[in-house]
Amino acid sequence: MKTTDLFAKKPVLSFEVFPPKRTNPVETIYETLDSLRKLNPDFISVTYGAGGSENCKATTEIASKIKNEYGIESVAHLPCIGLTKDDVISLLGGFKRAGIDNILALRGDIPEGGRPAGDFEHASDLISFIKEKEEFKDFNVVAACYPEGHTESENILTDIRSLKTKVDAGADHLITQLFFDNDCFYRFKERALLAGIHLPVEAGIMPVTNKKQIERMVSLCGVSLPSKFTAMMERYEHNPEAMRDAGIAYAVDQIVDLIARGVDGIHLYTMNNPYVASKIHEAVYRLLAA
Template sequence: MKTTEIFKYKQVFSYEVFPPKKSSNVSTIYKTIEELKKLAPDSISVTYGALGAKNNEETFKIASAIKSYGIESITHLPCIGLTKEDVLEKLEELKKLRIENILALRGDLPEGDYKKGDFTYASDLIRFIKENGNFNIIAACYPEGHIDCKNIVEDVKNLKIKVDAGASQLMTQLFLDNNVFYNFKEKCELADINVPIEAGIMPVVNKKQIEKMTSLCGVKLPKKFIKIMERYEHNPVAMRDAGIAYAIDQIVDLIAQGVDGIHLYTMNNSYIARKVHEAVANLLLEKKAS
């Protein structure tokens, strides 16, 4: 099933997982998925590292396993370093696995020299997938602007190119201030971007985690969140619970404001996902089919 269809009937709630870096730990991801299955997610996405990361070969296997559990799966596909022949091979494999949903990305640019491949931007990959298969194509978006883009206006223009190229659904990078998301939504509407947008939420459970995310993605920290970190950073359990509570507050507000969906970055932690689900499951709205 193409996940974009689900938005017609309800506010969507989905999760993201990633293949463990060590092959010896692969079994742990299946235990996580079994726990997530109990939460009845609308879909689960599986990340895929750029430029031949060692755990990439597990991405499609995990996505296929998710399908076997009766859950719609989304596989990430970054284009940096890939040729058109590479992508065609991957599309053929996904067809055989009956995986219909692809999150098409550029991928993080590595330092130094690297194989360029045939695709410069995510929009190039989206257009190529659209021309070579009947997939539901999802694109990433950045409420605070992509770190490589000079401003949010330019970034929204680039997002419009992705949608026009064939993206029928969007997922945001994590953000910690809902007003940033609402302002971004307004800019999307002005740019005539009219596809469902899932808000990406990551419960931040330790200081190191958010410091890494801010350096990689440029996510801004609200004063309220900084105070939480300062108060609880030396108490791991309290920081975990405070991070979950902060994410729940974000999600409750987003649901009340009619967000299309929530995409929870689980960091492969089913405990966090379960706590969030317990708090918000009854708030998600069913929509009447027209």
């Protein structure tokens, strides 16, 4: 099933997981997935980080098992930085043979040493390539979007134009980068609509459970932190259990507001933490069906 079809009846709830580190066996993720499957998500996406072909193997294996053994739709991440067209053909062929129908097309992060050689400069180039290939055009292609703009964009209008390029290239639905200020999301949606972007947009929500996690996210993503969020961090940063519970409560508050305002879906960045995901699910799942 294509994830785009899931939006027809109700707001979608999906999860993101990541493969274990290369030093750990891939089987370590399945205990997490055994817990997440009980929450009946509409789909689960699987990241593709550093590690070349071995990492792709893990992503493919996990995404395939989610769909074919757990009976949950899956999305395989595919960053194109440093890849040739032949590389992408090989990877897409592997996804197709594994029964994976949905791809999250990304550029990927530029390494510290600089951009490696490859055939794709932007995620939109990858999307166009997939949609133009007869054997791969039936893939459902998900694309990323940035409520506060990509850190490399000159400004928010430039970023919206880049997003429109992805949409025109053939993206089927969108997932946002994490954000902690819902007003940023609502302003983004208004700008996207004015630009002629009418695809389903899932709001990416990351429950923050420790200070180090948020410091890393701010450094990588450049997200803004509302005063009530920073007050929460300052109040509970030295109490791990309270920080976890406060982070869950903050995420739930975001989600309740988003659902009330008619969001297309919620994409929960679980950080492979089924306890946190289950607490959030418990608080909001009835609202998603209301």
